[in-house]
Amino acid sequence: MVPVTTTTANPTSPALRESAEGLLRELAGPSARLREDQWRAIEALVVHRRRALVVQRTGWGKSAVYFIAAKLLRAQGRGATVIVSPLLALMRNQVAAAERAGVVAATINSGNVTEWDEIHAQVAAGTVDVLLVSPERLNNPDFRDQVLPRLAADAGLVVIDEAHCVSDWGHDFRPDYRRIRTLVDELGTGIPVLATTATANDRVVRDVATQIGTDTLVLRGTLDRESLHLSVVRLPDAVARTAWLGEQLHRLPGSGIVYALTVAAAQDLADVLGSHGHRVAAYTGQTDPAEREALEAALLGNEVKALIATSALGMGFDKPDLGFVVHVGAPSSPISYYQQVGRAGRGTARAEVVLLPGPEDTRIWSYFASVAFPREHIVRSVLAALNPDRPLSTVALEPLVELNRSRLEMVLKVLDVDGAVRRVRGGWLATGAPWTYDTERYTRLSAAREAEQQAMLDYQSTADCRMEFLRRQLDDPGLPASQPHSPGCGRCDNCTGTRLDTAVAEEALAATRARLDRPGLDLAPRKQWPTGLAKLGIPLSGKITSGAETGRAIGRLTDLGWGQRLRALLDAPDAPVPDVVVEAAIAVLREWNWTTRPTAVLAMDSPDHPILTGTLAARLAEIGRLHNLGTLLRRPDLPPVSAANSAHRVAALYNSWQPPNLTANPGPILLVDAQTDTGWTLTLATHTLRQSGATAVLPFTLATVT
Structure with a gap:
């Protein structure tokens, strides 16, 4: 284990950077060296106790920044680092990474309920260096009232991972992430904050930076990924797309991920591809947490050719040698598309990225848009059904309002963040605070989503460089604004003029059609x-x-x-x-x-x-x-x-x-x-x-x- 400097007399001394470099080698191997912006972020957090937003491409090493900073702060006698992470897959990978650097890490999430009391005790005793929590935990009454105040007062560092979720302009906004601003506002003096993401355009960067502090250091780099080779393949229908993939899957390098837009499509694809002899498995939001972990391990160990996944397998899944990402059906946003394809080619010279769009994609986008935040009179009915004295559980509240369970929970979370309701033991209470339905905001958000959908259609039809298209959607600072068209990436199908063969053997089509x-x-x-x-x-x-x-x-x-x-x-x-x-x-x-x-x-x-x-x-x-x-x-x-x-x-x-x-x-x-x-x-x-x-x-x- 690399010794960590414990003196605080001269924290900017070369010894501190050498300690950071040593921790990086523990994390990433003997040849690893800190990027300059990695060191700038670590120095800002450890030395100056600043608030920083790091926007860098997938695989750049954002997690190395916060694990190294956590270890250095711990060595100076600071408290545990709190990392807010959105997905179980992300947490598992992060805990494993932390252990390699000698960081004692624990996680609190829906998959380890039986361990919560023990972990709370470890946090109280100061034996945990890093605590990873899901955003949903921030408003669990016991965690919010008993554990969170101590963390807010004594934390060495607070990390907001996948920080685009904080912004309602982000492609994966979550109401629970809005509570993070409250956590940040209640932090003790001199506690640094780090927000990280790979997918944020100018508007999201401004929003997140403002939410975490008035003097936030923003470190933002180019989003170009030289290993990614982007292609779009158009086929007439779902049968042809599935048959094509059945014929081509074995030609794709290594192992990878095939994304589908719905649970049913993922299950159908897994069934058909399995009947073609491919080692695949479906991974969706309906997959049991224990099975998810086993499937992730199978993909990491190259025991399967591909996981056929919905967006449930997304942020934070880290397999450096992932050889390909295929989408059967287009996501509704180029930004979310870039985030998913970024899983591939982190540690390889070449990775294939293929989009197989279909006419049904827009209908699926419309469906998901239809279950967005409900109209004002429905939200008002939720407030009217609550009272300030007697808590109502979500189950008890559901028959009183015209919302299904998932949408009701989403509304309650938004109202909670807005201060109109409060979650307590036994359910939800009305606070009596005045609340205004932000019609203008929801209208702007709807317009932004429609613009993103059109941009995704434009990506499919563009004759220009596809990587440059995605980078411009994310306002990549590595693209000069004065040059509307760069020479291109030289790798995508448009830049090279090389198209994937769309021919599908008749027998493959017949077999696929019969199966489907x-x-x-x-x-x-x-x-x-x-x-x-x-x-x-x-x-x-x-x-x-x-x-x-x-x-x-x-x-x-x-x-x-x-x-x-x-x-x-x-x-x-x-x-x-x-x-x-x-x-x-x-x-x-x-x-x-x-x-x-x-x-x-x-x-x-x-x-x-x-x-x-x-x-x-x-x-x-x-x-x-x-x-x-x-x-x-x-x-x-x-x-x-x-x-x-x-x-x-x-x-x-x-x-x-x-x-x-x-x-x-x-x-x-x-x-x-x-x-x-x-x-x-x-x-x-x-x-x-x-x-x-x-x-x-x-x-x-x-x-x-x-």
């Missing part, structure tokens, strides 16, 4: 009624005893195979069901492992697709020799259901249907609908049928939304 075209997925029945229905006047609670059997659907609207066809069918004017869809439905029914075969079929009363749903039910009744019960009619006096969360949706659907006469044929009934989203429509329709005497209900839909 296999219809059928299960619809898990709802098991519990939402809490709080009594407050809405609905006499339902607890376990659902009159529920449906496990249902079936042909596919998801986000599927790579059936998804696009089902979406086109549901977007088109209402018409009789096509033969190809009937054939797919028969295939799904044939493989259905039901306990008792249905004896009757009943169509749901569909406001948008009555002909499609009715003709599908009639065709299935004819082919399956089932009794056609017609349509389960919805009461005409009821308005359309628009509620977003479960409790309000159930309340709006309760007693919505005219009970049918099932005396002649009580079932089991095959209940047919065009599509399902939350599952509550089918659940409440089933409840009506069971109350009317149906022996069993088997839901069947053409599509699920997700």
Whole structure:
């Protein structure tokens, strides 16, 4: 272990820099040397106790700055360094890096709940050099009230990693990151602050620098990555893109990451590529934390050719020899795209970066935009449902407002940062403080997001240098403003004129189409009624005893195979069901492992697709020799259901249907609908049928939304 200078008499002496250089060699190898801006940042933090923002490309060595500074400050008798990190993958890599330099590091996150008490005790005892926390922990009542005050008073250094998340102009803004400003404002005298990111344009840099201090030192370098070779490959549809990747994956160097825009697409890609003999695995936000860690280790150890991932595998994953990044579907922002492709080629001379865009990308962008911050009257309803004396949990609050769980939590976090609510043990309290809905801000943010989406489309179509395009989107200071067009990177497909071959063998296309075209997925029945229905006047609670059997659907609207066809069918004017869809439905029914075969079929009363749903039910009744019960009619006096969360949706659907006469044929009934989203429509329709005497209900839909 390299000895660290403990004297503070002359902290700018060559000995301090030599100690820093020695720690860097422990971190990065015997030949490592500090970059000049690395030393400037370390000196600002350790000697001058300043606040600094470091904006440097992925792989530059930002984490080395804060680990070295943490060790040097610790040697001077300063307290532990607190690092706010956004992702579990980032934390695991950082803890491993810290250990190589002799730094005692601990992490508090959702994956190590059983260790929290022990870690809190270690922090209190002063035996931890570095504590890594997720931004969500900053407002955990116990952590905020018991641990955070000590850290704010005694910390040696506070680090905000992936600092673009602090800014609502950043591509990955998170409400929890806004609490960091409160933490910074409450720091003791002389505690330095370091913010780091690889992806921030001028506007984000100004915003973050202002939030962390009035005299922030900004150290910003070029974002050019000489190892990255950027290409865009256009193929006609999802089948062709998947087949192309199946043929090309083994030609890509080393191991890498294939990004997809949705969980369903990642799972479909992993399935098809695996059927082609490639060693791949899906990695998404639905992947269990322990499995995520195992998959990261498999990629680090080159045990898989690729992880097929959503953005869940992103910031901070560090594999220096990652040989490629492929996107099947374009992210909505060039800045987030640059952040993801930056995973590749950190320690290699060449890495391939390939974008396979599709026409469905813009629809996916629109969907994610639609679940942004809600309108003012909905936010006001959240405030109105809270009171200052009795805390309400998120679960208890959900039935009182028209928001689903994830959006409600996001609103509460924003209101908490704004001071209108406060999180305490047992839930949330209203503070009574005045609160204003910032319409202007949300309008500007929406316009900025639309501009980013257009820029991503421009990236795909540009004939100029692709690396320069991305660098200009990030306001790279290494590009002279006086030269609108530099000579280019000399590496991308536009600069070299070399295009990847888009030919796909017919047999590969056929095999991929057959794999993707296999219809059928299960619809898990709802098991519990939402809490709080009594407050809405609905006499339902607890376990659902009159529920449906496990249902079936042909596919998801986000599927790579059936998804696009089902979406086109549901977007088109209402018409009789096509033969190809009937054939797919028969295939799904044939493989259905039901306990008792249905004896009757009943169509749901569909406001948008009555002909499609009715003709599908009639065709299935004819082919399956089932009794056609017609349509389960919805009461005409009821308005359309628009509620977003479960409790309000159930309340709006309760007693919505005219009970049918099932005396002649009580079932089991095959209940047919065009599509399902939350599952509550089918659940409440089933409840009506069971109350009317149906022996069993088997839901069947053409599509699920997700």
